[in-house]
Amino acid sequence: MTQLESVIGLEVHVELHTKTKLFCRCRTDFGAEPNTQVCPVCLGLPGGALPVLNQKALAYAIKASLALNCRIAKEITFDRKNYFYADLPKGYQISQFFQPVGTKGYVEIEVDGKVKKIAIRQLHLEEDTGKLIHLGGILSSPYSRVDFNRAGVPLIEIVTEPDIRSAEEARLFLQKLRDILRYIDISDCKMQEGSLRCDANVSVRPAGSDSLGNKTELKNMNSFRSVYQGIEYEINRQRELVMRGESVLPETRHWDEENEVTRAMRGKLASADYRCFPDPNIPPLKVDSSWVEQLADSIPELPDARLKRFVEDYGLPLRDAQLLTGSRELAEFLDATLAHYRQPKAVSNWIQGELLRLLNLENMGITSCKVKPQDLGRLLEMVDKGVISGKMAKDIWEEMFASGKGPETIVKEKGLVQISDENILGQIVAEVIQENPNSVKDYLGGKKKAIGFLVGQVMKKTKGQANPQLVNKLLREKLTEGS
Amino acid sequence: MHFSREEIQKAAQDARISVSAQQEEELLAELKAFPLQEDFFLRLQKENVEQTCYGPVEENIMASDEPGASLPLSEVLQNAPDADESCFLVPKVVE
Amino acid sequence: MFLYPVIEEEVFAIYAHLSARELAVEVKKNEGFREKMAAALLQKCSSAQKEYDLFSSWYGEKIAQKYKEVISEKASSDKKLLGVPYVLDDTICSLAFPAACGSPMLQNYRPPFEAYAVSLLSRAGAFLCGKARVAEFGLGCLEESPLGAVTANPRGKGHIAGSGAAAAVASGAVSFALGVDTTGELREAASYCGIFALKPSYGAISRRGLIGFSPSLEQAGILASRSSDLALVFQEIAVRDPQDATSRETFSFSPQGDQAKIRKIAVPKDWSSVPSLHEEVKKVFADKLEQLTAMGFELDYISLPHFFYAPAAGSLLAAVEAFSSLANYDGVRFGCREEGRHLQEMYTKTRSRGFGKRSSNFIIFGALVSSGKYYDKYFVQAQKLRTLIKRELLACLLEYDCLLTPTVPFTAPLLGRKASDHGGLNFVEASYTMAANLAGLPALSYPVLSEGSLPLGLQFIGRDKGEADLIEIASFLKKENF
Numbered sequence A: 001m002t003q004l005e006s007v008i009g010l011e012v013h014v015e016l017h018t019k020t021k022l023f024c025r026c027r028t029d030f031g032a033e034p035n036t037q038v039c040p041v042c043l044g045l046p047g048g049a050l051p052v053l054n055q056k057a058l059a060y061a062i063k064a065s066l067a068l069n070c071r072i073a074k075e076i077t078f079d080r081k082n083y084f085y086a087d088l089p090k091g092y093q094i095s096q097f098f099q100p101v102g103t104k105g106y107v108e109i110e111v112d113g114k115v116k117k118i119a120i121r122q123l124h125l126e127e128d129t130g131k132l133i134h135l136g137g138i139l140s141s142p143y144s145r146v147d148f149n150r151a152g153v154p155l156i157e158i159v160t161e162p163d164i165r166s167a168e169e170a171r172l173f174l175q176k177l178r179d180i181l182r183y184i185d186i187s188d189c190k191m192q193e194g195s196l197r198c199d200a201n202v203s204v205r206p207a208g209s210d211s212l213g214n215k216t217e218l219k220n221m222n223s224f225r226s227v228y229q230g231i232e233y234e235i236n237r238q239r240e241l242v243m244r245g246e247s248v249l250p251e252t253r254h255w256d257e258e259n260e261v262t263r264a265m266r267g268k269l270a271s272a273d274y275r276c277f278p279d280p281n282i283p284p285l286k287v288d289s290s291w292v293e294q295l296a297d298s299i300p301e302l303p304d305a306r307l308k309r310f311v312e313d314y315g316l317p318l319r320d321a322q323l324l325t326g327s328r329e330l331a332e333f334l335d336a337t338l339a340h341y342r343q344p345k346a347v348s349n350w351i352q353g354e355l356l357r358l359l360n361l362e363n364m365g366i367t368s369c370k371v372k373p374q375d376l377g378r379l380l381e382m383v384d385k386g387v388i389s390g391k392m393a394k395d396i397w398e399e400m401f402a403s404g405k406g407p408e409t410i411v412k413e414k415g416l417v418q419i420s421d422e423n424i425l426g427q428i429v430a431e432v433i434q435e436n437p438n439s440v441k442d443y444l445g446g447k448k449k450a451i452g453f454l455v456g457q458v459m460k461k462t463k464g465q466a467n468p469q470l471v472n473k474l475l476r477e478k479l480t481e482g483s
Numbered sequence B: 001m002h003f004s005r006e007e008i009q010k011a012a013q014d015a016r017i018s019v020s021a022q023q024e025e026e027l028l029a030e031l032k033a034f035p036l037q038e039d040f041f042l043r044l045q046k047e048n049v050e051q052t053c054y055g056p057v058e059e060n061i062m063a064s065d066e067p068g069a070s071l072p073l074s075e076v077l078q079n080a081p082d083a084d085e086s087c088f089l090v091p092k093v094v095e
Numbered sequence C: 001m002f003l004y005p006v007i008e009e010e011v012f013a014i015y016a017h018l019s020a021r022e023l024a025v026e027v028k029k030n031e032g033f034r035e036k037m038a039a040a041l042l043q044k045c046s047s048a049q050k051e052y053d054l055f056s057s058w059y060g061e062k063i064a065q066k067y068k069e070v071i072s073e074k075a076s077s078d079k080k081l082l083g084v085p086y087v088l089d090d091t092i093c094s095l096a097f098p099a100a101c102g103s104p105m106l107q108n109y110r111p112p113f114e115a116y117a118v119s120l121l122s123r124a125g126a127f128l129c130g131k132a133r134v135a136e137f138g139l140g141c142l143e144e145s146p147l148g149a150v151t152a153n154p155r156g157k158g159h160i161a162g163s164g165a166a167a168a169v170a171s172g173a174v175s176f177a178l179g180v181d182t183t184g185e186l187r188e189a190a191s192y193c194g195i196f197a198l199k200p201s202y203g204a205i206s207r208r209g210l211i212g213f214s215p216s217l218e219q220a221g222i223l224a225s226r227s228s229d230l231a232l233v234f235q236e237i238a239v240r241d242p243q244d245a246t247s248r249e250t251f252s253f254s255p256q257g258d259q260a261k262i263r264k265i266a267v268p269k270d271w272s273s274v275p276s277l278h279e280e281v282k283k284v285f286a287d288k289l290e291q292l293t294a295m296g297f298e299l300d301y302i303s304l305p306h307f308f309y310a311p312a313a314g315s316l317l318a319a320v321e322a323f324s325s326l327a328n329y330d331g332v333r334f335g336c337r338e339e340g341r342h343l344q345e346m347y348t349k350t351r352s353r354g355f356g357k358r359s360s361n362f363i364i365f366g367a368l369v370s371s372g373k374y375y376d377k378y379f380v381q382a383q384k385l386r387t388l389i390k391r392e393l394l395a396c397l398l399e400y401d402c403l404l405t406p407t408v409p410f411t412a413p414l415l416g417r418k419a420s421d422h423g424g425l426n427f428v429e430a431s432y433t434m435a436a437n438l439a440g441l442p443a444l445s446y447p448v449l450s451e452g453s454l455p456l457g458l459q460f461i462g463r464d465k466g467e468a469d470l471i472e473i474a475s476f477l478k479k480e481n482f
């Protein structure tokens, strides 16, 4: 029997974080009371369903298309996808079928150290549906409650070509996609909250074959882990079927997270006839090329380019660069800090250590961090110049993090400047030697470690402000002098 | 125009309308009497003409992303055949 | 029932002979007139309702009181339509009345918002008397109704009016009406009732609040007894609506009284080969063509090979749009519901009961010709045919100032005839009207009245945004007792 390869294409839905819906001016706030963010347009009331496109949503879709290397349509249209379901108010969903915003793009992922391109067939705008609340589970519920707050919330759907060959590739693609979309700041991309959703078309075929086997559409994968597990399970299930000489049914299957299996969904076998046609309520829209250029200029450096720069220009280890570019804000914090204080490794260490430690401790995101990057730069500079000690820097840092004040201010307020004056320190060292004859004796008797105690005594007297290197030096000198 | 009974039934089902045998007869007769017939459409198929799907239009109308008023809940539910205090109610979705 | 008040004849006639402009001036300056007007309105609307059954909902005996209330609120400011009474097709939303749209599906439906055009009319001071009967969802003229009531023709005993709104204007109960024209309904009813109708260029009047079924064809239009009233009302409501993406830039509109700019008139040379054309209409139209020539107009008979395919193309396209646009009638958020054991059964039961026969056949027709197997064969070809019809008309109107046809091939049909008697999917009454909807061009129906016979209409199709030209020629011809 020849080897079987899996062929996977993904359909990813991303909720755009606009203030209002795609075609009406209802709010999109998460968690509002049911049916309080609806109007005649998004409820599909008779005579009320006149959609007017949210320009911001189109801008976001164009930015996403550009970031995913798509071609941008010169003219876009919106089409009706007709079907009946309780969460669909108008009896059709407005989507893009004939002239989507973006086509023919790609995303690069790294598989076994090699770069692989996953082609994007198209990227289009569409409306989200409402939400059904089943009382006591979908199967046993005698009736369902319908909340239309989500109906009409803008989504982009990204459809890949069937270029993906494994569950791992699917996971890598999805993570890369999420990183890119977060960088351009169009969505929260949280799978658990449903702002990033992924369906997978999975089939298997003899390796090297051009034909496609029957595919199943896999739904309900609500985390990166379940995307991986669901696809992995489905590939194995199909392989076993084919090995046994049975055929794969073209059907929609549901990933059952709890039992870690995929299950066929009832009544989803027949392929529906959606009769897609242009929505006469929304005339074709010209996409202004100078607007597209403006949007292109607003796109920040994307994760791949930034990673490369961090390694090549900053000389950061790959692992550091990967961690920092995983979040646009962290990477920008690093860039901004280095603009004031060009010690990449030191700053990288500080961000990964101190900054992330406090953020995790406070359960905060970097965006709500009060510290300005230039202040971190100056703090590290003060350590380098010996103005403060490393230990003091950590205390000052905590205060900076809590209050947002600059390091100089805190140093001044608390009188934290390091004492590096030999005359002052010399007097204190003399006092300590006089007050601790036993330790002096120990030291002179060969117990070199006793000096640690003496240093500690000096620090105590100076409330930690003494320059420790200098104290060490002075103690040694005085002790040898006296012997 | 000629359609089979099955095609009429399928279309009616897709439109969620049930069709009696008598209505099916009437529809078949009306379709048969439709002024444009298959051969006419076949001739059109060979012509290279763009499609018109819209009324005359001039320029883009879009809206800025500024929230406007939504309907008060009482008006949202005022025409609902079945609803509780905040949601529309529908019979179970699984057959 | 209530007793109709007895009103002296002079009071009764108080607004019948006033144009909308004159009426508004009287109402503004004369408080005593308002009192009489309110009483006359009650009398007129009551008797018209009793005679013709034209309202689907209205104020009834409260109308006089309501009139006085509304006008006293508005009388202080300068309003062009102050106190001018009008009705709406039931398919246009207002907050004051339900919108049953002639369908069991929407009985008792109260829209929580009003049409943009209605807001504009209200701002201009016009007084909405009520909602007028339409065929179910305004699909075709009102010949039969799943709700039972069919409005009778004030100018032809025993015949249909075509719509409650046309009867309201023709009876003199109101000065004008706002209605929806999707395949020609507004112009056809005007033709049956002997009044003017203006179907404007597509996008001239906002479609927000129109309960329609075919967004690419439908357009709100005006019915009136005077061409000058068409102009006055059009001016108030032809305003761009930022909440309707198909609404177009407000264009300058200033008809110059009754001097016609139109000189060159095209007539389709095959105008008389329409199979359903009645002898009487044929004869009157031929006479009118001669008269126009005698008056010095330049008439040419030109070939428009695709013009007469318009009813079929329009029917097919409207049916597909209706299949989709009427899918929101699902028994969930509004309208009637028939319970089912599960969701999909509820849908089917609800829609089978809620839609009348003509609508349901039309929806199924739309589902058929847009289904996977027939999508390209029929639906796409009809969209191409639409392009050909539109091109042909635009080319004709480059050379000629307007195109002239009868409005309907026949006069008002008898009450009691069923739409299916002359083809439910085949819009014979739209033989001349549908092309203007497919091309989005403005069209005006001009009434031809003669003693002892039923009224009929002449249709002038104008250039895009050429409403002023059409109103001017109508005013000119009326002045000439044409």
Ligand SMILES: [Zn+2]
Pocket: A021, A024, A025, A026, A037, A038, A039, A040, A041, A042, A043, A152
């Ligand atoms: Zn809304």
